[in-house]
Amino acid sequence: MATDTVTLKIKRGESGGASRWEEFRVPRKPMMNVISCLMEIQKHPVTADGRGTTPVNWESSCLEEVCGACTMVINGRVRQACSALVKDLSPKGEPITLEPMTKFPRERDLVVNRQRMFDALRTTRAWIEIDGSHQLGAGPKVSQDDQEVMYPLSRCMTCGCCVEACPNYNDRSDFMGPQVISLTRLYNMHPSGRMQAGARLDALMGAGGISDCGKAQNCVQVCPKGIPLTESISVMGRETIKRALFGWLLKG
Amino acid sequence: MAAKSSILTQSNQVRRAIVVGGGLGGLMTVIKLCEAGIPVDLLSLVPVKRSHSVCAQGGINASVNVKGEGDSPYTHFYETVKGGDFLANQPPCKGMADAAPGIVFMLDRMGVPFNRTPEGNLDFRRFGGTLFHRTAFAGATTGQQLLYALDEQVRRYETLDVEDDRGVTVPGEKMVRKFEFWDLAGLVLDDEGVCRGVVAQDLKNGEMRAFRGDAVCLATGGPGLVFGRSTNSVINTGSAAAIAYKQGAIYANGEFIQVHPTAIPAADKLRLISESVRGEGGRVWVPKDRKDRRHGKDIPEAERYYFLEDRYPKYRNLVPRDIASSEIFRTVIHEGYSAEGEQAAYLDVTHLCKTASGKSAVRKKLEGVLEIYEKFAGEDPYENPMKIFPAVHYSMGGLWVDFEKGADGSLKPGSARNQATSIPGLYATGESDYQFHGANRLGANSLLSCIYGGMVTGPAMAAWREAQPRSAFDLPSTLFDTEHKRRVDEYAALGSRSGADYSVNPYQLHEKLGEMMLQKVTVERHDAELDGVLASLQDMKAQWRKAAALDPTAKGTINQPTVFLRHLDGMLALAEVIARGAREREECRGAHYKPALDPELHPDDPKAVGRDDARWLKTTLATYDGEGPTLRYEAVDVSLEPLAKRDYGKVSAAKKPTGEADAQGPANT
Numbered sequence: 001m002a003t004d005t006v007t008l009k010i011k012r013g014e015s016g017g018a019s020r021w022e023e024f025r026v027p028r029k030p031m032m033n034v035i036s037c038l039m040e041i042q043k044h045p046v047t048a049d050g051r052g053t054t055p056v057n058w059e060s061s062c063l064e065e066v067c068g069a070c071t072m073v074i075n076g077r078v079r080q081a082c083s084a085l086v087k088d089l090s091p092k093g094e095p096i097t098l099e100p101m102t103k104f105p106r107e108r109d110l111v112v113n114r115q116r117m118f119d120a121l122r123t124t125r126a127w128i129e130i131d132g133s134h135q136l137g138a139g140p141k142v143s144q145d146d147q148e149v150m151y152p153l154s155r156c157m158t159c160g161c162c163v164e165a166c167p168n169y170n171d172r173s174d175f176m177g178p179q180v181i182s183l184t185r186l187y188n189m190h191p192s193g194r195m196q197a198g199a200r201l202d203a204l205m206g207a208g209g210i211s212d213c214g215k216a217q218n219c220v221q222v223c224p225k226g227i228p229l230t231e232s233i234s235v236m237g238r239e240t241i242k243r244a245l246f247g248w249l250l251k252g
Numbered sequence: 253m254a255a256k257s258s259i260l261t262q263s264n265q266v267r268r269a270i271v272v273g274g275g276l277g278g279l280m281t282v283i284k285l286c287e288a289g290i291p292v293d294l295l296s297l298v299p300v301k302r303s304h305s306v307c308a309q310g311g312i313n314a315s316v317n318v319k320g321e322g323d324s325p326y327t328h329f330y331e332t333v334k335g336g337d338f339l340a341n342q343p344p345c346k347g348m349a350d351a352a353p354g355i356v357f358m359l360d361r362m363g364v365p366f367n368r369t370p371e372g373n374l375d376f377r378r379f380g381g382t383l384f385h386r387t388a389f390a391g392a393t394t395g396q397q398l399l400y401a402l403d404e405q406v407r408r409y410e411t412l413d414v415e416d417d418r419g420v421t422v423p424g425e426k427m428v429r430k431f432e433f434w435d436l437a438g439l440v441l442d443d444e445g446v447c448r449g450v451v452a453q454d455l456k457n458g459e460m461r462a463f464r465g466d467a468v469c470l471a472t473g474g475p476g477l478v479f480g481r482s483t484n485s486v487i488n489t490g491s492a493a494a495i496a497y498k499q500g501a502i503y504a505n506g507e508f509i510q511v512h513p514t515a516i517p518a519a520d521k522l523r524l525i526s527e528s529v530r531g532e533g534g535r536v537w538v539p540k541d542r543k544d545r546r547h548g549k550d551i552p553e554a555e556r557y558y559f560l561e562d563r564y565p566k567y568r569n570l571v572p573r574d575i576a577s578s579e580i581f582r583t584v585i586h587e588g589y590s591a592e593g594e595q596a597a598y599l600d601v602t603h604l605c606k607t608a609s610g611k612s613a614v615r616k617k618l619e620g621v622l623e624i625y626e627k628f629a630g631e632d633p634y635e636n637p638m639k640i641f642p643a644v645h646y647s648m649g650g651l652w653v654d655f656e657k658g659a660d661g662s663l664k665p666g667s668a669r670n671q672a673t674s675i676p677g678l679y680a681t682g683e684s685d686y687q688f689h690g691a692n693r694l695g696a697n698s699l700l701s702c703i704y705g706g707m708v709t710g711p712a713m714a715a716w717r718e719a720q721p722r723s724a725f726d727l728p729s730t731l732f733d734t735e736h737k738r739r740v741d742e743y744a745a746l747g748s749r750s751g752a753d754y755s756v757n758p759y760q761l762h763e764k765l766g767e768m769m770l771q772k773v774t775v776e777r778h779d780a781e782l783d784g785v786l787a788s789l790q791d792m793k794a795q796w797r798k799a800a801a802l803d804p805t806a807k808g809t810i811n812q813p814t815v816f817l818r819h820l821d822g823m824l825a826l827a828e829v830i831a832r833g834a835r836e837r838e839e840c841r842g843a844h845y846k847p848a849l850d851p852e853l854h855p856d857d858p859k860a861v862g863r864d865d866a867r868w869l870k871t872t873l874a875t876y877d878g879e880g881p882t883l884r885y886e887a888v889d890v891s892l893e894p895l896a897k898r899d900y901g902k903v904s905a906a907k908k909p910t911g912e913a914d915a916q917g918p919a920n921t
Contacts, residue, residue, distance in 0.1 A: 014809060031517075031519060039759070042757075042802075042813070043763065054806070055759070055802050055813050059298075060486055061302045062307050063485065063520055064307060064624055065627065067298075069298060083627050083628065085628075087630070107809075108810040109810075118407075121404075121407055122407055127362075127407060128363035130362055134287075135358075136358075137357060138374075141372030142368055143368065144367075148616075151367075151397075157306075158301055190363045192361065
C-alpha cells in the first residue's frame with residue numbers, strides 16, 4: 001500500500017569533494033515524477049529528520065524526455081528524471097535513490113559535466129557538409145525505407161545513458177562511446193553526407209574510436225529512445241573494416 | 253571601422269558579434285553571421301542541444317504545394333495574418349511565407365530526416381488554421397530534429413578558423429566560441445544608449461564576465477514559466493528579455509499568450525499533445541451526459557459530443573488554437589462537461605487504430621507524440637482516448653523589433669532595421685521577439701518564424717556592424733567594467749540574502765505567481781480579476797525583496813537558488829507587462845478574450861464589441877519606467893491585405909449536441 005509521502009535519498013556533494021546522502025520526504029501526488037519531488041524540496045528544503053538544508057542542484061530543461069538534460073542514476077539505473085514516475089519507482093512507498101552519473105566529473109549534487117560527449121561530436125565531424133544556407137533548391141530524395149532507419153538514429157539526445165552503462169567508457173579511456181558511432185552511421189547514410197563518409201570513418205578508426213568498444217551491449221538496454229546502438233556498432237564495424245582493408249585504394 | 257581591420261583589433265583581439273540563446277533562432281543567426289564572415293560568441297543557458305526548440309513536435313509550415321492542392325506562399329501569408337487576427341505587421345509575415353519553402357529545402361539539405369512520400373519527396377501534413385497539407389515533419393519530434401541540424405552546422409563553425417581581412421588564419425581563434433551554462437545578467441549600453449556587449453554569468457562557478465560585441469542578439473525564448481506550469485521548458489523564464497526591457501527595450505504585445513488546446517495535466521509541467529494528432533485525424537469530444545463517469549473507451553459513439561466538429565463543420569478539429577482552447581475551456585468549465593468527472597476533454601485517435609494497418613500508420617506518424625502520453629499519463633493512447641486540457645504554450649508578444657519594407661511590400665532583406673529592438677545594436681529573434689504571429693500563432697509557424705527570424709537577423713547585424721564608425725572593441729574598458737561591477741554587486745547582494753529579513757522562499761513565491769497568472773490571465777480575462785492581479789503583483793514584488801538566497805554560503809560553484817532570484821525578478825516584471833496589457837486592451841482579439849466584450853454572449857450590449865479594429869488594431873508597446881510598465885500603442889502595417897472577419901465557419905454557439913439527455917443550459921461553474 002502506497003503511503004502519502006515519497007522518500008528520497010539523494011547523493012549530494014561538491015566538485016571533487018566527498019559525497020553525502022540526504023533523505024527527504026515530500027507529499028505524494030498523482031502522476032508525480034522525480035522532477036516534481038525535487039521541485040517540492042526547493043519549496044521546502046528540509047531533510048526527513050527536520051534539518052534545514054539547501055535545495056538540491058540538478059540539470060533539467062524540457063521535462064518531456066527530448067532534451068536529455070535531467071539524466072541521473074535513479075534506483076541504480078541511469079535514466080531521465082522527468083520520465084521516472086513515482087508510482088513505478090515506489091509502488092509501496094519504497095525510498096527512491098538519486099545519484100549523479102558516475103562517468104563524468106561531478107559539478108555539484110546531481111549535476112555532472114558532459115562536455116566530453118559534445119567534444120566527440122566535433123572529432124567525428126558529426127554534421128552534413130553543406131555549401132551554405134542560401135537557396136540551392138530541394139534536397140536529395142530519400143526513400144521511405146531509409147528515412148525509417150535514419151529518424152530513430154537522429155533522436156539521440158546526447159544524454160549519456162549509454163556511456164554511463166558502458167564498461168569501456170571512463171576517465172582512463174578515450175572511448176567516445178556508442179552514441180557517436182551510431183550518429184556516424186546516420187550522417188554516412190545521408191545522400192550528401194555520404195560524400196564525406198571516409199573522413200568520418202577515419203575519425204572512428206582513430207583514438208577512442210570503434211575499436212575501444214568491448215561489445216558489452218549494455219548501451220542498447222539503457223537508451224531511453226530505443227536507438228539500435230549495437231546494430232549501428234556492427235554496421236560501422238563492417239564499414240571501418242572495409243575502409244581499413246581497401247581505403248588506401250580509394251584515397252588514390 | 254573602414255580603415256582598421258574589421259576582424260582584429262590592434263592587440264589582435266577578434267571582433268565578435270554576440271548571440272545569446274542557442275535555440276533555432278539563435279543558431280540560425282549564428283550561421284548567417286558566420287557566412288558573412290563575422291565571428292560569434294554564442295552564450296546559452298543550457299548546452300544548445302537542450303534548448304526549448306526540442307519540444308516542438310508537429311512540424312514546420314511551407315507552401316510547397318506537393319499535394320497539388322493549389323497552395324501557395326501567398327495563401328500561407330494570408331492565413332498567417334488571418335490566424336493572428338490581423339495584429340501582425342504584414343510585410344515580415346509575407347517575407348516569412350515566401351521564404352518558407354526555401355527554408356525547408358535548406359533543412360533537408362542539412363540532413364533533417366523529414367518524413368517522405370513514396371517518390372522520396374518531402375511529405376506534408378495538415379495543421380490548424382488551414383485546409384492545405386503544408387506542414388513538413390520529422391516523425392513527432394520535428395523541433396528536436398531541426399535543432400540538431402542547426403546545432404551540427406554551428407558545431408562545424410566551432411572547428412573553422414577565423415581569417416583576417418587578408419584571408420590569413422588567426423591562430424587559435426574559431427568562428428564560433430560557445431559559452432554554455434551562461435546566463436545573461438545585463439546589457440552594456442554606451443552613453444548614446446547603443447548596445448556594445450553583455451555581462452553574463454558562468455553558472456558553473458558564478459563568475460561574471462563582460463563580453464564586447466559589435467552587435468548583440470537575444471534569442472532567449474518565451475516567458476512560459478511566468479504561468480508556473482506550462483508546456484514550456486523550465487528554462488523559459490523570459491529573464492533575458494526582462495533584463496533588456498528593464499534596461500530600456502520596448503516589450504510588445506505581451507498580453508497575447510497562446511494557450512494550446514491539448515496538454516496532459518501534471519504537477520511539474522503540462523505536456524503538450526501536438527496539434528499533429530488532430531492533423532492526422534484525431535477527434536476532440538466529451539461525453540454527452542455531463543454526469544458520465546465511465547472510462548472514455550467505454551462510452552459508445554452515439555453518446556459522444558464532438559463539439560468542435562459540430563460547431564465548426566468546415567475546419568472541424570483543426571480550428572486555430574485560440575478557438576480550440578476557448579471552446580474546450582468553455583465546454584468543460586462553463587458548460588460542465590468532463591472526462592471521467594475530471595476537468596478535461598478527450599483527444600481520441602482510437603478510431604484510427606481499429607485495424608492493424610491503421611494503427612501502424614498512426615504509429616509511424618505520431619509515435620513520438622503518443623509516447624509522451626503513454627510515458628507520462630501511464631495509459632495506452634492507441635486503446636484509450638487521451639484526457640487533455642488547454643495549457644499556456646507560446647508568447648506571441650516579446651521584445652519589439654523593427655523591419656524595413658521593400659518596394660514589393662515585403663520585408664527588405666539585408667536591412668539593419670530588421671529584427672532590431674528599440675535599443676540600437678540590440679537585436680531579438682525567435683520566441684523572444686513579437687514579430688510574426690499577431691494575436692495568435694498558427695501551428696507549425698513557430699519553427700518557421702525562429703529560423704526565418706535568424707536568417708533575417710544575421711544579415712541585419714552584419715549591416716549594422718558595417719555601418720558603425722566605432723567598434724565595441726575600440727571603446728574604453730571602463731564602459732564594460734561599470735556594467736560588470738554593477739552586476740557583480742547585484743548578484744552578491746542576492747547571494748547574501750539570509751537571516752530574519754529574508755523569510756520568503758522564492759520557489760513558493762513563484763508557485764503563487766504561476767497559479768494566479770494561470771487562473772486569471774489565460775483563456776478568459778475579466779477586468780475586475782485583472783485589477784486584482786495587478787494589485788497582487790505589487791505585493792509579490794515586495795515579497796521578492798524579502799525572498800531568501802536558499803544557499804547563501806555556496807560561492808564559486810553552481811548555485812541554482814540564487815540565480816533563480818534573478819529569473820523570478822524578471823518573471824514578475826513580465827507578468828506585470830502581460831497583465832497590464834490585458835487589462836487595458838478593451839476588445840477580443842486572437843488569444844486575448846474578454847467574455848464581457850463578446851457579442852455572441854452579449855448580443856444586446858453595445859460595449860460588447862468583439863474585435864475592435866477602429867480602436868485596437870494596434871501593437872501594445874510597454875516601456876519600463878523604473879517601477880512597472882508604461883503602455884503606448886502603434887499602428888499595425890496592414891498594407892498588403894485588407895482586414896476581414898476572422899471566420900472559421902462557426903455554426904452557432906448555442907447549438908446543443910443532438911440527443912443530449914439533460915440539456916440544462918450553461919452550468920454555473
